[in-house]
Amino acid sequence: TAKIINFIENYVSEWNVETKRNNKGALILTVKGKNDAQHRLLTAHVDTLGAMVKEIKPDGRLSLSMIGGFRWNSVEGEYCEIETSSGKTYTGTILMHQTSVHVYKDAGEAKRDEKNIEVRIDERVFSADEVRELGIEVGDFVSFDPRVQITESGYIKSRHLDDKVSVAILLKLIKRLQDENVTLPYTTHFLISNNEEIGYGGNSNIPEET
DSSP, X not given: OHHHHHXXXXXXXXSSOEEEEXXXXXXXXXXXXXXXXXXXXXXXXXXXOEEEEEEEOTTSOEEEEEESSOOGGGTTTOEXXXXXXXXXXXXEEEEESSOOTTTOTTTTTSOOSTTTEEEEESSSOOSXXXXXXXXXXXXXXXXXXXXXXXXXXXXXXXXXXXXXXXXXXXXXXXXXXXXXXXXXXXXXXXXXXXXXXXXXXXXXXXXXXX
């Protein structure tokens, strides 16, 4: 989330808006209005669902913990990226431990949960020690491949459009106000939250005048 917050801050740097970070790292964009005594606020969030390395298994695979709320079967078979504390990334695939129905007769009915879902890293590693030699450790973030597609009809298909589409709408609104030289009746804040999916919401550090 730090990367996308930085991107947005740089994106609006030449616009006539005030920017500041709140204590949780979210970005607040402020557009001055005719009435500066009473303020309004709109919000959307840039953070998304993901996972964290919970355990490095003896066979070199990774067990995961959820970040945010989703069902494990919604990411089974997905490609992913593991980001180490040093910033290096490795790719992998999220799989059931009981992959083959020929070997595991209950593969189709087995519960999709933290015990059965794991990551197979795209590296020649067959032990926990070999995984750690790559720099991967418990606590590293795991991101899901968004699988972005823009169809010929103009539709955008992707994971994680919640809530980045709303952020794009807010940015487009600010840009249009700038381009058309519109002054809003009230000073308006645009809070770009970075912790909604884990329950923080957007109510931290809202300006008192709102």
